[in-house]
Amino acid sequence: MIRTxxxxxxVALAGGGAIWWGTGGGLAFTSETQRRIEIAAHPRSLPAxxxxxxxxxxxxxxxxxxxxxxMEFIYTTCPDICVTLGSAFEQIDKAAAANLRLLxxxxxxxxxxxxxxxxxxxxGAEAPRWRVVRVPDPANLKTLLQQAGVVVVPDAQxxxxxxxxxxxxxxxxxxxxxxxxxxxxxxxxxLNALGD
Amino acid sequence: MGIDRxxxxxxxxxxxxxxxxVAAWLESGLVSxxxxxxxxxxxxxxxxxxxxxxxxxxGWSAAPALLAGLLALAFWLIPRWIDAALADTAANxxxxxxxxxxxxxxxxxxxxxxxxxxxxxxxxxxxSMLAVMGWLQLSVPSRLCNSYLQSEQAVYGxxxxxxxxxxxxxxxxxxxxxxxxxxxPKDGQGPAPPKHRLxxxx
Numbered sequence: 001m002i003r004t005x006x007x008x009x010x011v012a013l014a015g016g017g018a019i020w021w022g023t024g025g026g027l028a029f030t031s032e033t034q035r036r037i038e039i040a041a042h043p044r045s046l047p048a049x050x051x052x053x054x055x056x057x058x059x060x061x062x063x064x065x066x067x068x069x070x071m072e073f074i075y076t077t078c079p080d081i082c083v084t085l086g087s088a089f090e091q092i093d094k095a096a097a098a099n100l101r102l103l104x105x106x107x108x109x110x111x112x113x114x115x116x117x118x119x120x121x122x123x124g125a126e127a128p129r130w131r132v133v134r135v136p137d138p139a140n141l142k143t144l145l146q147q148a149g150v151v152v153v154p155d156a157q158x159x160x161x162x163x164x165x166x167x168x169x170x171x172x173x174x175x176x177x178x179x180x181x182x183x184x185x186x187x188x189x190x191l192n193a194l195g196d
Numbered sequence: 197m198g199i200d201r202x203x204x205x206x207x208x209x210x211x212x213x214x215x216x217x218v219a220a221w222l223e224s225g226l227v228s229x230x231x232x233x234x235x236x237x238x239x240x241x242x243x244x245x246x247x248x249x250x251x252x253x254x255g256w257s258a259a260p261a262l263l264a265g266l267l268a269l270a271f272w273l274i275p276r277w278i279d280a281a282l283a284d285t286a287a288n289x290x291x292x293x294x295x296x297x298x299x300x301x302x303x304x305x306x307x308x309x310x311x312x313x314x315x316x317x318x319x320x321x322x323x324s325m326l327a328v329m330g331w332l333q334l335s336v337p338s339r340l341c342n343s344y345l346q347s348e349q350a351v352y353g354x355x356x357x358x359x360x361x362x363x364x365x366x367x368x369x370x371x372x373x374x375x376x377x378x379x380x381p382k383d384g385q386g387p388a389p390p391k392h393r394l395x396x397x398x
Contacts, residue, residue: 001256003256004256004257004259004260007256007257007259007260008259008260008263010260011260011263011264011267012263012267014264014267015263015264015267015268015270015271016267018267018268018271019267019270019271019274022271022274022276022277023274023276028276029274029275029276029340030275030276030279030340030341030342031275031276031279031280031283031341031342032339032342033276034276151279151283151342151343153342153343153344153345155345156345161339161345161346163339163342
């Protein structure tokens with residue numbers, strides 16, 4: 001009886017402790033929450049990958065250093081969440097300070113300048129404030145997605161499912177915070193705090 | 197079933213779950229991952245555990261073993277760790293080892309030696325845990341696992357609820373038909389010997 005009870009207590013402590021540790025103290029049951037907590041606690045430097053925008057112009061992600069940047073990851077034939085992302089950027093475009101830059105990055109290799117142009121027109125994106133770009137080199141794209149923690153899963157309809165968000169990058173080119181696609185208020189607040 | 201045969205079946209279940217093409221296929225979907233690969237690994241571990249308990253009985257350890265097995269299983273049902281196992285080979289290895297040795301094995305070891313009261317308690321708790329988890333999967337509007345589709349999450353949630361219902365209905369039917377949880381299914385000669393039974397030991 002005593003043996004059984006002490007063993008039960010030990011097991012409960014060890015198992016409960018493992019689950020406590022595995023959920024970051026009961027805060028992060030999903031990898032998405034965990035990713036956001038990690039990024040906020042330890043901002044990540046982003047790789048200086050080469051990009052091509054909807055006009056065919058070439059640039060490098062590190063060109064954006066010096067001012068705050070808000071990124072989103074999209075594909076142009078996306079029926080639902082990328083439209084939400086696009087509208088979120090439209091709102092932020094209107095409300096944010098003049099030095100903010102916006103970047104919609106496509107992860108779909110099928111998206112060429114023409115398709116990026118459609119997306120830009122649909123949402124009123126105009127360079128240099130807001131560019132719609134692709135990452136021509138697949139290896140670069142993979143590194144960038146990995147560093148930002150974006151997981152892209154092909155769906156049955158030829159599209160993709162991805163963990164969507166608004167990615168805030170500071171003037172030093174570090175990813176410092178991720179917001180829900182509809183959390184434009186949170187993103188704007190954080191942007192204003194960066195500008196101060 | 198002979199002990200050697202039981203261990204051989206266990207080894208083949210675990211091996212089946214780990215053959216690279218089979219493992220890749222099972223892990224490609226949420227449902228096949230959790231309702232295919234998990235049961236194979238758990239079942240393999242449980243058969244080894246119950247074989248070990250038949251050879252070296254140790255009645256007092258049944259309850260702690262069952263608790264350990266359930267907690268280890270609960271850990272690997274956390275969406276974050278399901279994702280981690282898919283993204284990272286080390287995490288996947290940890291998953292396989294824990295599901296076999298820390299979840300399946302103690303569950304088989306404990307169940308083999310548990311008395312009727314303890315078995316009923318565990319059964320009822322697992323059924324309610326599955327029902328709550330299924331309801332959670334169905335009620336959360338967003339995806340819980342970054343690696344899987346929302347449509348699969350809905351199927352997974354429904355299957356969890358169905359499994360819970362099946363467990364409740366199954367236990368009810370067995371009670372109505374006069375079976376007892378503590379009874380070994382095969383010998384049909386009443387409960388396991390008292391020295392192996394936790395509820396008798398108190």
